[in-house]
Amino acid sequence: MWEFLQRNRVGLVAAVLMGVSLLLLTSSVRTYRNDPLGYLVLEILRPLQGALASGWSTVRGAWEAYIDLVRVREENARLRQRVAELEHQTLRIAEIIETDRRLSELLKFRTHFLGEPQAAMIIGRDAFPGFGTVIISKGEADGVKKGMPVVSSQGVVGRILVASRNSARVLLITDHNSGVDALIQRTRARGIVEGSVDGRCTMKYVPRDEDVAVGDRVITSGLDGIFPKGLLIGEVTHVTRGTRGLLQVAEVRPAAALDRLEEVLVLSPGTRLREETQLEEGQVDEKPAPPRS
Amino acid sequence: MRQAILFVVYVLGALLAQTTLVPLVTRGAFTVDLLMVYVVYLGMRRHTVGAVVAAFLVGYLQDVISGTLYGLNAFATTLVYVAVYRTSRHLWVDNAVSQIFVVGMADTLKHCVVGLVLAFTWGPDQLGSLLGVASWSVLATALCSPIVFAILQRAEEFMTVGGD
Numbered sequence: 001m002w003e004f005l006q007r008n009r010v011g012l013v014a015a016v017l018m019g020v021s022l023l024l025l026t027s028s029v030r031t032y033r034n035d036p037l038g039y040l041v042l043e044i045l046r047p048l049q050g051a052l053a054s055g056w057s058t059v060r061g062a063w064e065a066y067i068d069l070v071r072v073r074e075e076n077a078r079l080r081q082r083v084a085e086l087e088h089q090t091l092r093i094a095e096i097i098e099t100d101r102r103l104s105e106l107l108k109f110r111t112h113f114l115g116e117p118q119a120a121m122i123i124g125r126d127a128f129p130g131f132g133t134v135i136i137s138k139g140e141a142d143g144v145k146k147g148m149p150v151v152s153s154q155g156v157v158g159r160i161l162v163a164s165r166n167s168a169r170v171l172l173i174t175d176h177n178s179g180v181d182a183l184i185q186r187t188r189a190r191g192i193v194e195g196s197v198d199g200r201c202t203m204k205y206v207p208r209d210e211d212v213a214v215g216d217r218v219i220t221s222g223l224d225g226i227f228p229k230g231l232l233i234g235e236v237t238h239v240t241r242g243t244r245g246l247l248q249v250a251e252v253r254p255a256a257a258l259d260r261l262e263e264v265l266v267l268s269p270g271t272r273l274r275e276e277t278q279l280e281e282g283q284v285d286e287k288p289a290p291p292r293s
Numbered sequence: 294m295r296q297a298i299l300f301v302v303y304v305l306g307a308l309l310a311q312t313t314l315v316p317l318v319t320r321g322a323f324t325v326d327l328l329m330v331y332v333v334y335l336g337m338r339r340h341t342v343g344a345v346v347a348a349f350l351v352g353y354l355q356d357v358i359s360g361t362l363y364g365l366n367a368f369a370t371t372l373v374y375v376a377v378y379r380t381s382r383h384l385w386v387d388n389a390v391s392q393i394f395v396v397g398m399a400d401t402l403k404h405c406v407v408g409l410v411l412a413f414t415w416g417p418d419q420l421g422s423l424l425g426v427a428s429w430s431v432l433a434t435a436l437c438s439p440i441v442f443a444i445l446q447r448a449e450e451f452m453t454v455g456g457d
Binding site for chain 2: 009010011013014017018020021022023024025026027028029035037038041042044045048049052053056060
């Protein structure tokens, strides 16, 4: 008997303990009671659990702060990209608005003419300095021919030098080969506006006794058979009248910003300004010129 | 005496880890039953009355700090101890893979016992969901067991050398 107990003591003790467990279980199913051992264990664990939870909270806080930092960095990069995109978009919108403004202006200007002016874009400029030509997006296919006048809403630009099927070169009024028959609007004094190599315009062949002053507006006379009468060429900036000779020379600043032009109108032969436009806009002064002194 | 000290230190540490650290790290998704690993360790290495009592106490300690039923875990851990003890007398289970397997089986057995008891007390409808929740914990416990076994073995060796 003793030997049996000795040999199976582990199993027997286990059986007893399982029995005790079942008894405990049965009693606790009926009523839950507070065990002093549980109280003791909780008291022992409490400071350790508190320290561990606090330590973990610190570690987790640091980790989350790091993760937040990474996220902020990523978001920052994303937002920078977005800002760049929006800036690009804003630039495009501003460009569209500006183009719209110019085209509206050009369209309005187009209605001032009798005939069918062709709107064209400037797609190229002269490759060599000293030559004032530009390339436009309309050519013979659109009815553009050599010699046709080219204007912008600001004033005279030049005339068609050569036209291919789908584009054309325009000789600007600032080119030294250009010449436009012109009038001083105020006094009706006549002369020829020519370009120069340095890109300036001068009004030549004006009789010395004519009244020409700085600030006078220079318009086309219509007598060259190219430009309609009354188009603004520019403004007199300087007058040179020597002590001798029969003529005087006036420097003219072109009204059209030729170096910044983007759209132009090509006028067909015989095109002229509407009469009411001439009067309203004051582009041509219909008053008779004052008597020459 | 050394075993008693090891028991107290390990059980306190395991309780601390199970009640605080593991739930914080896993955010309550699963738990690692380190006390169960200790019971299996005892079942495999210590075939004494003291070990049976230790297995019972481990379960009882779990009972006093978790759940509302005294004796539930005590019964289960004692049963698991006996099962492992009986198995280890016939099979050589002392490598990492067999440790994972035995701990997995032992933890499953424990959850089944707990589930059955709960099914009797609360009704059978809770059994399925309990086992579903427990499966991840069983896996995690089993996978952790080789490390825990190594720690326990080192601790025993250290205490033996220190005692000498």
